[in-house]
Amino acid sequence: MKKLLVLFLLVISVNCMAQIETGLLIGGGIGNVTNTSLRLSDPGVIQTLEKSGKYSLNYQFNTTLGYRFRLYNPKHKTFFYDLDVLTGIKKIELKTSFSDETNALSEVKSSDWFCPVSLAASVNYRIMKGLYVGVGVAPTCIFASKIAFDIPIVAKVGYDIKNKIGFSLSYQHSLLKAFKTDEYDGGRFSEWNVSVYIPFTLNKLK
Template sequence: MKKFFCLLFLLTSLSAYSQTLKSSGIIVGAGRGVTSYSLPHSVADVPVSIDKANSYFKSKLALELGYRFRLQPTKSRFFYDIDLLAGYNRQEYGANFMLGKNATYAGPSGTIDTFSASVAGAVNYTIVKGLSVGIGVQPTYSFSGAKAFDIPLFATVAYNLKYVELAFSYKQGLLTNYKVNPFENLRLSQWQFSVYVPLFKN
């Protein structure tokens, strides 16, 4: 948790230095995640093997709500976003085991509702008026559900409609510290559609 707040302070300080606040406002995002994972061939101390074909771990819904600060140097095509975000992610999982060639039984299964807090920093470039692309990083701390810390990278394509900005982004998690037995090496990624509504413009 200390690392998270230190990184937040560092990103805010570095971006604010020598930059001009262009706008700030609310950002709302919704999308769906993708979870990659691996499964062991068997469970320790249990004489069964895992039925990988019929086991699953799926991310169903991802939501984000937060506040954005946009900074842009004078007469530059580059601009920078700092987002303070709260997130929600729903995941479903199920593991099945095989006792023999034709005998199977259901193992652990359930739904995980994960709430998180994050700060995202992005570098963006205006291609033509209104259309921009960007890349960034989003350190995220999940404090309920699948508790973990991750540092996803993301890429964004956005179009500014003057009063709102619409964006599509893809986010790829880097760490595999989510733990849900018997799943291993869980890595989260996510695609998302978001709307940025500036409340202040300079």
């Protein structure tokens, strides 16, 4: 990720008038997991299916904390670029349901926690003063009971208030089946997130 950060800064800084703004990024959101596939070789999954058990998922929440590098040309602010170094947590509840001979339903619930670490890069277009839209990608390493790699695509809309604080709403969808647990062999994250950006510094790139 360090090499990607250096490459991104070098590409953008070819414009001798480029400036870089940095600041804190805080956010959170909701989502779901799509295109799931069970780990059919797992003894526990096999036993559950043999008893006519069913699995279901409940995406509960995610949180995000990170640092943003924003690059732009002060003479041409229509386009600008964000590079976000992010970490956080996701909590997803797994529910296993069983029916006995009397059709009585019993459920077992457990929670899986995920810790994603990502480097998100986006190109943004300012529609009007303060309001902008952007698209990008966010290569991510997800640490959990099973470690996985993902490359979500990201689309966002945001509003900056006099360079003092910014708000954005983003949607991201996994390109890879990075949802992996003891019971699931894959699934794609689909998430809506709200972020608050608090800029700290502004420097000119030579």
